[in-house]
Amino acid sequence: MEFVDKLNIYREKINNSLDQILQVQEPKLLYEPMKYIIEIGGKRIRPMLCEIFYRMFNGEKDKVLYPALAIELLHNFTLVHDDIMDDDDKRRNKPTVHVKWDLAVGVLAGDGGVSLAYKVLLKEKFDRSDQIIDIFTEGLLEVCEGQGFDKEFETRVDVTEKEYVNMINKKTSALLAVSAKIGAVCANVDRETVEVANQYGRALGLAFQIQDDYLDIAGDEKLLGKTYGSDVQKGKKTYLYIKAKEKLAGEDLNKFNEIIEKENATRDEILRVRDIYDRNGILDETNTEIIRRIDLAKEAIDKLSKNYDTQELKEFTEYMLNRKF
Amino acid sequence: MEFVDKLNIYREKINNSLDQILQVQEPKLLYEPMKYIIEIGGKRIRPMLCEIFYRMFNGEKDKVLYPALAIELLHNFTLVHDDIMDDDDKRRNKPTVHVKWDLAVGVLAGDGGVSLAYKVLLKEKFDRSDQIIDIFTEGLLEVCEGQGFDKEFETRVDVTEKEYVNMINKKTSALLAVSAKIGAVCANVDRETVEVANQYGRALGLAFQIQDDYLDIAGDEKLLGKTYGSDVQKGKKTYLYIKAKEKLAGEDLNKFNEIIEKENATRDEILRVRDIYDRNGILDETNTEIIRRIDLAKEAIDKLSKNYDTQELKEFTEYMLNRKF
Secondary structure: HHHHHHHHHHHHHHHHHHHHHHHOOHHHHHHHHHHHHHHOOOOOOOHHHHHHHHHOOOOOOOOHHHHHHHHHHHHHHHHHHHHOOOOEEEEEEEHHHHOOOOHHHHHHHHHHHHHHHHHHHHHOOOOOOHOOOOHHHHHHHHHHHHHHHHHHHHHOOOOOOOHHHHHHHEEEEEEEEHHHHHHHHOOOOOOHHHHHHHHHHHHHHHHHHHHHHHHHHHOOOHHOOOOOOOOHHHHHOOOHHHHHHHHOOHHHHHHHHHHHOOOOOOOHHHHHHHHHHHHOOHHHHHHHHHHHHHHHHHHHHOOOOOOOOOOHHHHHHHHHOOOOO | OOHHHHHHHHHHHHHHHHHHOOOOOOOOHHHHHHHHHHHOOOOOHHHHHHHHHHHHHHOOOOOOOOOOHHHHHHHHHHHHHHHHHOOEEOOEEOOOOHHHHHHHHHHHHHHHHHHHHHHHHHOOOOHHHHHHHHHHHHHHHHHHHHHHHHEEEEOOOOOHHHHHHHHHHHHHHHHHOOOHHHHHOOOOOOOOHHHHHHHHHHHHHHHHHHHHHHHHHHHHHHHHHHOOOHHHHHHHOOOHHHHHHHOHHHHHHHHHHHHHHHOOOOOOHHHHHHHHHHOOOOOHHHHHHHHHHHHHHHHHHHHHHOOEEEEEEEEHHHHHHOOOO
16 A cells, blocks of 8 residues: 555544544534634644554554544644734635634634643543653643744844744644654653654654745645745744845845835745745755754654564655645 | 631742742743733632642642642633633733733733643642543633633523523633542542532532622622623623523613613613612522522532531631622
8 A cells, every 4th residue: 555545544534533522512612613623624644643653663553542633633722822823814725713703712712622632632541641641731831832932033033043943843843742752652662762752753843844934935835725925924933034044145135124024025025035045045955954854853763673663654754755735 | 727817828838839830931921921820819719629628638738739739720821811702901900911911922821821730730640640630621621611601692692590500610610629629539539529529619619600790790899800890891691690681671671781782881880780780689689699509518518428627618618708809
């Protein structure tokens, strides 16, 4: 079977299970938006990653399902609040919860979702349940910290690469690391192996987020499902922004600053920024950084005992690198 | 020692411990508002209740501190989101988080707070940690459900007393029941005794919320720390509103509807509503209902084994009934 077909089977199982969990009950104003945000979809990479790690370590079949689903729920419900904080109208081409309903419903659905995520996490008991809940909770706190840094960066123009990496390590990598670690802990592996899972998740997350920054301006516009160049429009402190501030000079720097500082840059202006990134080697450099981070993820895989079949995880890593949107 | 002095000692211990937990760290935009909301204070009745139950059941001294603090943290952080949902400017005479900072910070501080609450809950391990985390999680979900019903009621004029009681049973009673139950489970009592703790918390919560409704229009204005008559201004579906819809007729009903349906009723109009409540026996009836609910809480206490010294819990119950703001 092709790896992508295997992923589709995983994804379908995850989506079916999420459907079962998200039965609408009273009050509808809480459960309908919770169901909505899950139904508008997603790649489900976090629960897949959790399952892949668990299976690689020969975990008892299917026992990891609830923790994997809990991570996906947590991820989606933090996105509902992210959309409020970033004032985003659309997610995956659909209106965001606070736009389709209202602000209060958006806040509430996110909160209800976090408690539902914990509820699902607690459904299955493991030898090391305490550790699983600790990892999950630390992950949520890290996501909030990452969001806090991101928000602080909005009013700064001097964010360093180190600060940026620290921010995305929390905002994006934390939950990927949680997925890998929980898969490992559920399978009852030793502490060193859990740490390798952590390293893998961290590296993958950094690659993934830098790739997200890249695709927002250099990806396939039709496939993106959100506004093309939205990071430029918002003056977001992305990897490309930070490299631009480091490398640009003269006319390019002036033009870049002018466009990035205004609200709602036009399509032409976004393409102009893309051209500036391109001509100054920033797109290339970003691509190189993505590959470097993916290589770190692969190095983590190579640290694992030869007793484990890492084929699926390697394929997953390639799959993550090859996305175009 | 007078009971109120004993409570003050508890409260000081709780506040000192909360101070230690809420050290400001990076990112400041997350930790400063989290610290702020805890520092503006509160009666700390939830952790007190947790501690009182635990001590009554002869729990090992001081071991209940972290779960008790976790409940207080959870309560406060749900309030940050409540203030956003209700668009409230003030809490305890201070600007609310989303007013002092902004909406994004309010959303974020609430989320960070929930994860911090779990983190604190997990600090101490108990024989029945699984059950404690389950109770905590169910409580949070219930609070969200209660908030969802409350929000649904905003667009309805035909809310029944039964629906109202179901709503406050979730929105307010749930966390008081969580406090009592977790105190009991930490002390390792049997299932029946945990259920009595639940009944006590539920009854106390209903009494407390109906009293809150009462005090908003009949309490001491100077002590309230929020806008006097704010429920009338917002057309909130309170116990008094529901009784008014049941009992009023003629001129009083017309006037009541007129004032309750407009935005931002004046002080005179609020006093007019109070007068309508008074003349139609609604204040008296509400008081009677508060006492009835408190009596149910006392009946729960009487169900406990005679081996337990219930004196402190009885005093606490009286103390709750006697608040004037």
